Amino acid sequence: MAFFVRFWGTRGSIPTPGRTTNKYGGNTSCVEIRVDDTLFVCDGGTGLRELGVDLLRRDMPNITAHFLFSHMHWDHIQGFPFFTPAYIPVNTCNIYGTSAGDHRFHSLLSGQMRSDYFPVDFSELRSHILATDLDDGKRPIDGVRVRWFEQRHPGSSYAYSLEKNGVKVVYATDNEIDLTLAKTFDEIQSDLEKQREVPETLVEFVRGADLLIADAQYTDLEYPKHVGWGHPRATTVVDLAVLAGVKQLALFHHDPMHSDADVEAIVQQCRARARLFGSPLFTFAAREGLELKLE
Amino acid sequence: MLRWPSPFRQSALASQCVPRYARTELLRIARHQKTPMSHEPEQSGWHTEEAEIPLLQAMPFSRPHVLQQIRGPGSPAILELSGESLVLGRSPETDIHIPSPSLSRTHMRLERYQGTYRVIDLDSSNGVYLNEIRVHSAVLRDGDTLQLGNAVFIYHEGK
Numbered sequence: 001m002a003f004f005v006r007f008w009g010t011r012g013s014i015p016t017p018g019r020t021t022n023k024y025g026g027n028t029s030c031v032e033i034r035v036d037d038t039l040f041v042c043d044g045g046t047g048l049r050e051l052g053v054d055l056l057r058r059d060m061p062n063i064t065a066h067f068l069f070s071h072m073h074w075d076h077i078q079g080f081p082f083f084t085p086a087y088i089p090v091n092t093c094n095i096y097g098t099s100a101g102d103h104r105f106h107s108l109l110s111g112q113m114r115s116d117y118f119p120v121d122f123s124e125l126r127s128h129i130l131a132t133d134l135d136d137g138k139r140p141i142d143g144v145r146v147r148w149f150e151q152r153h154p155g156s157s158y159a160y161s162l163e164k165n166g167v168k169v170v171y172a173t174d175n176e177i178d179l180t181l182a183k184t185f186d187e188i189q190s191d192l193e194k195q196r197e198v199p200e201t202l203v204e205f206v207r208g209a210d211l212l213i214a215d216a217q218y219t220d221l222e223y224p225k226h227v228g229w230g231h232p233r234a235t236t237v238v239d240l241a242v243l244a245g246v247k248q249l250a251l252f253h254h255d256p257m258h259s260d261a262d263v264e265a266i267v268q269q270c271r272a273r274a275r276l277f278g279s280p281l282f283t284f285a286a287r288e289g290l291e292l293k294l295e
Numbered sequence: 296m297l298r299w300p301s302p303f304r305q306s307a308l309a310s311q312c313v314p315r316y317a318r319t320e321l322l323r324i325a326r327h328q329k330t331p332m333s334h335e336p337e338q339s340g341w342h343t344e345e346a347e348i349p350l351l352q353a354m355p356f357s358r359p360h361v362l363q364q365i366r367g368p369g370s371p372a373i374l375e376l377s378g379e380s381l382v383l384g385r386s387p388e389t390d391i392h393i394p395s396p397s398l399s400r401t402h403m404r405l406e407r408y409q410g411t412y413r414v415i416d417l418d419s420s421n422g423v424y425l426n427e428i429r430v431h432s433a434v435l436r437d438g439d440t441l442q443l444g445n446a447v448f449i450y451h452e453g454k
Binding site for chain 2: 004
């Protein structure tokens with residue numbers, strides 16, 4: 001048994017095609033997680049289109065995709081109308097809510113395909129698109145335990161933890177952890193090198209993850225101008241990962257203003273911070289086309 | 296003599312690499328360009344009748360994708376990549392043979408993917424590292440560093 005994690009879209013907010021983002025990619029959030037034959041899709045940003053194309057090339061009689069949406073902001077759902085498998089009758093897309101009976105995401109997802117926005121109505125998708133829920137983590141999906149955690153983001157967002165046979169992957173994007181810290185913003189600004197006190201509930205949710213995929217949109221310098229926008233400092237995410245004993249941290253949801261060189265500079269800052277705390281944490285930037293195997 | 300923008304000043308040898316469909320496309324472009332744009336001066340030299348011949352002999356830049364081996368047995372070496380699929384490993388039967396005990400017999404496959412190459416770890420013992428990250432697979436970009444056992448490569452994307 002192994003987890004295969006592949007990044008199809010790593011950019012935050014808006015697609016950023018172009019030469020300066022060629023390495024880490026310009027598509028918005030979409031991560032494929034395969035556990036044996038079970039396919040999870042974390043978010044349906046523009047990267048989802050290429051995932052759909054790739055799935056059709058694989059030798060699969062039918063496709064069942066379990067969609068875990070962090071939230072419904074554009075950059076996390078825009079790829080869905082272009083997800084070709086959703087148009088083919090033999091396939092199934094399960095759209096999960098968090099608590100029992102929560103079908104909000106299914107409802108909101110269909111809204112973006114109303115005729116005012118898109119030429120094909122949601123009802124015209126020929127695959128089985130089912131509204132279901134995680135029942136607060138009590139219902140395993142093909143033996144994979146899926147739990148969720150409510151995050152700090154305008155309109156709210158959710159992190160997901162997937163676990164099976166001792167392997168744990170956490171997908172946690174669009175979370176302004178900095179607004180949930182024990183100390184005030186001003187107190188932190190006066191000593192940026194000091195480890196930040198991340199809420200224990202979040203640390204516990206992430207604890208021991210083999211891989212944490214986390215929103216790391218801003219640098220320490222940028223963040224003061226973006227307080228309340230819903231995204232954290234990359235350095236705060238490092239603190240979370242260190243406190244939770246995470247093995248690998250994938251910096252995700254790259255700022256649309258960041259070039260490949262900017263992303264690489266953030267990786268270096270984050271690695272230096274982990275070293276400062278004596279942590280063996282390995283940090284890298286998520287990039288399109290990168291696939292990890294965890295076992 | 297004709298004046299062509301520098302990318303089209305290519306050797307006759309290079310022009311042999313232009314596939315038939317591309318030659319047709321170049322001819323189409325040449326014919327299209329015979330009509331000067333209204334804002335372009337006619338004496339620019341871009342749109343003369345004779346221009347078609349050197350254009351057909353020319354080709355766009357063609358530089359192969361390359362793995363530059365900078366460490367390990369056989370280094371330094373320049374390995375040009377061609378074909379849809381290549382296997383790299385310790386076995387002499389692989390397409391790219393690296394005689395090192397730190398590599399598996401068939402260690403990694405390179406596949407053509409969207410104009411570049413994608414690498415896939417073939418369940419090797421020591422793994423495939425892309426810029427320090429142990430990967431199962433990855434789409435290569437210019438300047439990437441690959442490490443397989445004690446062999447280290449830099450990928451140079453062709454054009």
